[in-house]
Amino acid sequence: MKTARYLPTLIGFIIGTLVGALVLYLVSPHPLALDQARRRAIAILSQPPREVPTEESPIVTAVRRIAPAVVSLDTVGKESARDDRGLPFYIDREVRSRGSGVVISPDGFIVTNDHVIDGAERIRVVFPDGRDYYARVIGRDPSNDLAVLRVPASHLIAAEFGDSDRLEVGQTCVAVGNPLGLGSTVTAGVISALHRQHLQLSEGRYLDGAIQTDAPINRGNSGGALANTAGQLIGITTAILSSDPNGGNIGLGFAIPSNKVRKIALQLIEHGKPSEPPSKRPWLGVVLGPVPENLARELGLGSDQGAFIARVVPESPADTAGLEEGDVLLKIDGHAVMGVEDGVEVIQQHKPGDRVQLLILKPDARGERKVTVTLQPFPQGVIADPDLENP
Numbered sequence: 001m002k003t004a005r006y007l008p009t010l011i012g013f014i015i016g017t018l019v020g021a022l023v024l025y026l027v028s029p030h031p032l033a034l035d036q037a038r039r040r041a042i043a044i045l046s047q048p049p050r051e052v053p054t055e056e057s058p059i060v061t062a063v064r065r066i067a068p069a070v071v072s073l074d075t076v077g078k079e080s081a082r083d084d085r086g087l088p089f090y091i092d093r094e095v096r097s098r099g100s101g102v103v104i105s106p107d108g109f110i111v112t113n114d115h116v117i118d119g120a121e122r123i124r125v126v127f128p129d130g131r132d133y134y135a136r137v138i139g140r141d142p143s144n145d146l147a148v149l150r151v152p153a154s155h156l157i158a159a160e161f162g163d164s165d166r167l168e169v170g171q172t173c174v175a176v177g178n179p180l181g182l183g184s185t186v187t188a189g190v191i192s193a194l195h196r197q198h199l200q201l202s203e204g205r206y207l208d209g210a211i212q213t214d215a216p217i218n219r220g221n222s223g224g225a226l227a228n229t230a231g232q233l234i235g236i237t238t239a240i241l242s243s244d245p246n247g248g249n250i251g252l253g254f255a256i257p258s259n260k261v262r263k264i265a266l267q268l269i270e271h272g273k274p275s276e277p278p279s280k281r282p283w284l285g286v287v288l289g290p291v292p293e294n295l296a297r298e299l300g301l302g303s304d305q306g307a308f309i310a311r312v313v314p315e316s317p318a319d320t321a322g323l324e325e326g327d328v329l330l331k332i333d334g335h336a337v338m339g340v341e342d343g344v345e346v347i348q349q350h351k352p353g354d355r356v357q358l359l360i361l362k363p364d365a366r367g368e369r370k371v372t373v374t375l376q377p378f379p380q381g382v383i384a385d386p387d388l389e390n391p
Contacts, residue, residue: 058172059172059174059186059229061229062174062230062231063174063176063186064231065160065227065230065231066176066225066227066231066232066233067128067176067186068128069102069104069156069157069158069159069225070100070101070102070103070128070176070177070178070184070225071100071101071102071110071125071126071127072098072100072101072125072126072178072181072184073099073100073116073117073123073124073125073126073178073223074096074097074124074126075096075097075098075099075117075122075123076095076124077095077097077118077121077122095119097116097120098178098181099112099177099178099221099224100112100116100176100178100221100222100223100224100225100237101116101125101149101223102159102225102233102236103156103157103158103159104158104159104161104233104265105156106154106155106157106158107150107153107154108133108151108153108154108156109148109150109265110125110135110149110150110151111147111148111149111223111236112222112223112236113147113222113223113236113238114140114141114142114145114146115145116222116223117147118142123136123149125149125151128184131153133151133152133153135149135150135151136149136150137149138150138268138269138272139267139268139269139274140268141264141267141268141273141274143274143281143378144256144274145207145256146236146256146261146265146268147268148265148268148269159225159227159233160232160233161232161258161259161261162227162230162233162234162258163234163258164211164234164235164259165259165341167194167211167234167257169192170190170191171190171228171229172189172190172228172229173189173191173213173215173226173227173228173234174188174189174215174226175187175216175221175224175226175227175237175253176224177220177221177222177224177225177237178221178224179217179219179220179221180218180219180220181220182220187215187217188215189213189214189216189251190213190214190215191211191212191213192213192214192251192252193211193212194209194212194340195210195288195289195290195340195341196209196210196211196212196254207239207254207256208344209257209260209340209341209344210238210254210255211226211234211254211255211256211257212252212254213226213253213254214251214252214253215253216251216253217237217240221253222237222238222239223236223237223238224236224237226255232258234255234258235255235256235257237253237254237255238255238256239254240252240253240254241253241254280351281352282347282348282351282375282376282377283352283375283376283379284316284318284347284373284375285312285316285317285318285319286309286310286311286312286323286329287309287310287313288307288308288309289307289308289310289340290307290308290339290340291305291306292308295308295328298363299328299363301328304338304339305330305338306330306337306361307337307339307342307343308326308328309324309325309326309329310325311325312324316376317373317374317375318373321358321372322371323358323371323373324362326362326363326364327360327361328360328361328362328363329358329360330360330361330368331358332347332356332359333356347375350375352375352376352377352378353374353376354374354375355372355373355374355375356372357371357372357373358370358371358372358373
């Protein structure tokens with residue numbers, strides 16, 4: 001009797017379950033047979049990708065303009081050493097290295113770093129489209145770490161020079177080169193600082209007025225391009241400051257400003273050599289930088305008035321004359337110094353042995369002081385920095 005009592009409930013449960021299963025079957029997608037599923041997948045994958053409008057970024061625009069002008073350099077030379085008298089000689093063993101270069105003329109002229117081709121017997125230039133040529137050296141300026149090459153080609157895409165004097169700290173930049181022999185590679189960053197002075201690369205090689213950037217630069221980038229967002233050449237990448245024993249990038253890269261590159265490249269193409277060797281360059285022995293904004297306000301100086309003496313080289317003419325770190329250089333022989341580049345250029349217009357009168361403002365004493373300095377020839381081995389490496 002109990003079974004008869006629960007029978008209607010049991011039957012209702014079974015019917016409800018069957019109805020629910022039927023409804024679920026009707027509303028759920030039916031599984032396809034394997035052949036039918038395969039045909040559908042093939043049809044989907046055979047369709048071309050749907051075009052989606054992409055936003056044109058400044059970096060993409062810059063790369064399109066500058067990248068075709070950046071080449072890879074493969075060099076072959078012989079290993080060098082020095083004998084017990086310090087004289088160089090070559091070991092009969094090939095040394096291969098890689099670097100980068102930038103086309104500066106449609107008729108085959110290329111600028112690179114001098115250290116990239118130093119000791120090279122053969123220089124192979126590889127263009128982004130795969131073409132390659134052997135280059136000959138037109139001229140070298142080891143003291144400024146620049147060289148000009150030429151390949152037998154014409155109608156090349158050449159970089160457009162930008163005005164490196166108009167750069168601002170914080171603006172976006174891109175570096176294009178051949179790091180680690182990988183081929184054309186683009187990195188991006190900002191201008192971290194300007195007017196870095198007296199950074200020594202090696203004996204007799206210095207960076208004056210260098211551009212500092214955090215755009216990643218690695219070995220093989222030397223001689224490559226630093227460009228602004230307009231795709232204009234604003235510098236030649238040449239060195240990194242690294243605490244990594246393997247020379248890894250830590251965001252401290254340096255480039256030779258494009259205005260300096262253009263001036264030296266012109267000299268090398270015209271004469272095959274720089275206008276003056278280092279021994280004929282005048283040397284004051286200071287590292288100049290912009291006057292800090294708070295100090296300029298405190299001293300009542302304009303935005304471009306004066307140059308800040310950030311460092312005085314020991315036993316230099318400036319040191320002998322009593323110049324100190326923190327002084328502000330206001331005038332040179334009566335010429336008002338309007339910023340770092342102006343101060344450097346006025347000094348470079350002199351020659352070793354010239355006596356120049358400087359007007360110095362000493363912030364601590366709030367007073368001006370006239371100082372006479374005798375310029376010396378630019379020396380070898382100034383301000384060596386063991387962590388500064390050629391990438």
